[in-house]
Amino acid sequence: MRIIEDDRDYREFIKIIRDRSEDFGIDVLEDSKIIIEHVKKSGDFAVELYTNRYDRFQNNTFKVSQETIEEYAGKTERSFLDALSKSIERIRHFHEKQVERSWKFKDALGVELGQIIRPLERVGVYVPGGKAAYPSSVLMNVIPAQIAGVKEIALCVPFPDGQVNPYVMAAVKAVGVTEVYAIGGAQAIAAMAYGTQTIKKVDKIVGPGNAYVAAAKKMVFGTVDIDIIAGPSEILIAADETAEAAFIAADLLSQAEHDENASSILVTTSRELVGKVQAELTERIEKLSRKEIVQHSLENYGAIIMAADTTEMFDRVNEIAPEHLEIMTKAPERDVELVKNAGAVFLGKWSAEPLGDYSAGPNHVLPTNGTARFFSPLGVYDFIKRTSLINFTEAGFKDIASAVEAMAGYEGLDAHAESVAVRKRALGEI
Amino acid sequence: MRIIEDDRDYREFIKIIRDRSEDFGIDVLEDSKIIIEHVKKSGDFAVELYTNRYDRFQNNTFKVSQETIEEYAGKTERSFLDALSKSIERIRHFHEKQVERSWKFKDALGVELGQIIRPLERVGVYVPGGKAAYPSSVLMNVIPAQIAGVKEIALCVPFPDGQVNPYVMAAVKAVGVTEVYAIGGAQAIAAMAYGTQTIKKVDKIVGPGNAYVAAAKKMVFGTVDIDIIAGPSEILIAADETAEAAFIAADLLSQAEHDENASSILVTTSRELVGKVQAELTERIEKLSRKEIVQHSLENYGAIIMAADTTEMFDRVNEIAPEHLEIMTKAPERDVELVKNAGAVFLGKWSAEPLGDYSAGPNHVLPTNGTARFFSPLGVYDFIKRTSLINFTEAGFKDIASAVEAMAGYEGLDAHAESVAVRKRALGEI
Structure with missing residues (x-):
């Protein structure tokens, strides 16, 4: 793990970690595009074809029966x-606080x-199979919906x-999702975005996936909404100096095990x-x-960055804008005020990052690779989606009619102005 | 303007209006890509080059001085x-209701x-020049920020x-934006996304533009955030039968004058x-x-759709998911409950759509072309951006430690489990 002591090395490291953002190659884009177009045109037929080819799986339907879900979950x-139950309960409790209500207000003119x-009316959740299942x-994609x-x-x-992974099926059963399809890849994304004979099209697609899934999601964006594409x-x-080296080392390693492109940084x-963490x-x-994954990840994208003081420490934090930020300082509850950009902050020694992965x-x-900036x-x-509500009374109309007419006039949109004028004439105002 | 009486014609019309979503051609994408790469590499030099070429405008700096803003605004x-003042005041008042506050809660275990x-720290607003200035x-892009x-x-x-359009400069002055650059097109989008010697990079870019601007925004998405791309x-x-035909006709025309791809629909x-509206x-x-624009737009994308009853009327509304929806029925405040998908709803005869364009x-x-679904x-x-806050006490940690360890274990992530175990050992729990 490199140690960074000066600004030049720091700048170079920032460039290295930013470049991780794997923009899939043109071949992935092209393959995904072909699959999408085929599914859009031929529906179930194309979905079955690609499922057969890529998953070596053929069935008389790709709708997964309740019995199959139960059978896997039972294992x-x-x-x-x-x-799982404990995690679901806590995730539900937290997300309930995010519920927003419609609002309206009336002014003096009514x-x-x-x-x-x-x-949203209908959402599609993608869940990877294989190694990353x-x-x-x-839980994290279904419960907020x-x-x-x-x-x-x-x-x-x-x-x-x-x-399929039985633990995934147990999670599906536990959150009560009953509409499940045994399909993956770009063909699954296309089926959800455009609909097939079997699958009704959705309004939004969320969930992680491999490069083909990510490319397909980008391509159907606009036809449906998608979530942020995770790096x-x-x-x-x-x-x-008050932090526990063993905890830090364990937490750095837990991130590094995700994959070889993961990045673990100590500032x-x-x-x-530093010496103690290195030994640990x-x-x-x-x-x-x-x-092996851990070693690769630490070597390529890991770093210990020395900071002169707390200010410099949080300047680095805010520039890197990490997905996960642990603050293990004398006063984490004070220092969190200095954080501008981070996906999630974990304060103090008991807030181990894996708590947030599962059950906190x-x-x-969370936003990765600096995108916590926005x-x-x-x-x-x-x-959810929002709709603006506009309900004018006659008095309210009279109050702003001239302003609207003037703005429309100066923008050269005379049919806009006339939409106001026809009402003014009806009121005998012109 | 076509009259649609049966489901077959209705389906065909839906296809026609959905196909308006102008996916810019590959040439626009390629040109924008070249400009973006050039600006990313050469900064100001490239921005000046393209500004000179496309806007036929050369200056010793593209930063617009306060004097220039004042001069135009003064015209x-x-x-x-x-x-303008009246509109700004009302837009501010409405948007202030959208402000969300940070929140946190403590459980029984602390x-x-x-x-x-x-x-967001820094936002870029694009404002078109020329005809669509x-x-x-x-106001609509700057005030919410x-x-x-x-x-x-x-x-x-x-x-x-x-x-430049003096009214645009007066609006810039009125909302108090002082950092203004006299540049446009893909070069402006690239300059804001990557930064140049003169322009500091931003976190998000909003605002409408032509096909090159839209293509460039799509391409820089991820490096910065962007707003929805308007169709x-x-x-x-x-x-x-209670509605005023003259108001309906005027409002349909006001939409149709935007451009030849605009769509005006009466259900x-x-x-x-119908007869009265046609005469009007x-x-x-x-x-x-x-x-001429109006005629084209009504002919190609306008329609009067007959509905058997209120239920069918709002089924059509929800499928079309219009950007602007006016409800002129006996009881608009009751009928608005039937609306699932719309950008903005305007209730009753005094809520003319142009009020919402300027001053309401x-x-x-607003979302266009059916995207009000999501x-x-x-x-x-x-x-704004959100950061999750996670602050565990020892007691809280003990309460969920086993659940986290179990989940991590079953997912095969043993460094995750170890991040919990190292803390349990420190507590003498293992």
Whole structure:
């Protein structure tokens, strides 16, 4: 893990981590485009074709029966189901706080203005199969939509070689999603965006996926809404001399195990802490099952950045704008005030980042690679839409009619002005 | 204007209006891409080059001085400035209601969870020059950002042949934006997204523009955030036999004058009303300065759709999901409950759609072409970002530690589990 002591090295490192944002190649784009067009044109036929080809899976329907869901879910352990229940309960509780209500107000002339909030009607959730099949991802994508009031949730999860991860199916069962399709890749995204004979089209698609899924989501954006496209995962730990080196090392490693493009960064004012963290890392890394991934990730995208003081420390934090930020300083509740850009902040030594991945309550779908400058965690607000309400009285109309006419006139839109004038004439005002 | 009486014609019409969504050609994409890459690499030099080429405008700096802004603004009429002030006041008042506050809560174990809301730090607003230079667009894009608390707002507006619309400059002055650049097109979007020697990069770019601007915005999305890309404008008027034909005709025409791709639709249960509206249209169209545009737009994308009853009327509304929806029925305040998808609803005969374009208060940047199914009007919420707050106590940690460890274990992420285990050992729990 490199140690960065000066600004030049720091600038270079920023460039390195920013360049991780894997823009899929033109071949992925082209392949996805072909699949999308085919599904758009041929519906189920094309979906079956690609499912057969890529997942080596053929069935008389790709709708997953309730029995199949139950069967897989039944294979999971009691201890898993207990952990799942606890997580679901906490995630629901947190997301309920995000619910926004419609509002309106009336002015002295009786004019009513407002904002109507309604849930999206139908949402598609993509869940990866294979290696990256995570039950927690089902919870984090489905629960906010349910809390928002989305009535129809369709979930696509590939069954490579006809099999699916039982823990994922247990999560699907636990959150109560019943409309499940055993399909994946660009064909699943296209099926949800355009609809097929079997699958009704949705209003929004969320959930992580491989490069083909990400490319397909970008391409159907506009026909449906999509969530933010997640980049490789990151943690930044801001720590001073009071922090526990073992906790820091463990948390850096937990991020690094995600994949080789993950980035684990320590920013600290304490040279003493650096030595201790390095020793802990060396010892701990040996015990990990995903040791090779961890080593690659730390070597390529890991760093210990020295900061002169707290101000410089949080300047670095805000420039990097990390997905996950742990603050392990003397006064984390004070220092959090200095944070401008981060997906989620974890304060103090008991707020280990993995708590947020599973059970703390807030969403684990977070902006990556500096996009916390302008993006937010996935939330209930991603599953609603707003409509402006405009309800004028005669008196209210009279009050602004001339302003509207004038603006329209100066913009050269005389039919706009006439829409006001015809009403003024009806009132005998002209 | 076609009259649609059966479902087959209705389906065909839906296809016609949906196909308006002008996906710019590959040439526009390629040209924009070249410009973006050039600006990214050469900064100001490239911006000047393209400004000189496309706007035939050369200057020793493209930063617009306060004197220039004042000079242009000084050319506008008192009546315009009054209308502008009135509009600004009402737009501010409405958008202030959209402000959201950070929140947090503590549970019985002292665990604090929350959502921190902060304004974006720096936003770029694009304002078109030439024919489509609208001062109202300055208000609608700048005011929500200001209300959100965005401190730095940079505004780009092209000066074709060295000239700019004085009304636009008066609007810029009135809302108090002082950082203005006389540049446009893809070069302006690239300059804001990547920064140049003169222009500091922004976090988000909003505002309408031509095909090159729209293509460039799509391409820089991810590096910065962008607003929804607006399609051609639309109005749908849902009216029964109680509605005033003259008002309906005037409002349909006001939408049709925007451009040839605009769509004006009447959905009604009253055959008598249809005759009256047609007569009004025929008479009124003759008097309009943009008569040819209006005729094209009505012919290609206009329709009167007959509905059997109120239920069918609002089924049509919800499927079309119009940008602007006027409800002119016996009981608009009751019928608005039936609306699921619309950018803005205008109730009753005094709520003429142009009021919403300028002075009513709500934003005029609205989802078009059916995207009201999942998109919202531009608002204060588009200029903030959220950060999740996670602050665990020892007791809170103990309460969920096992659940987190279990979930991580079943997902095969043992470094995640170890981040919890190292803390449990420190507590003497293992």
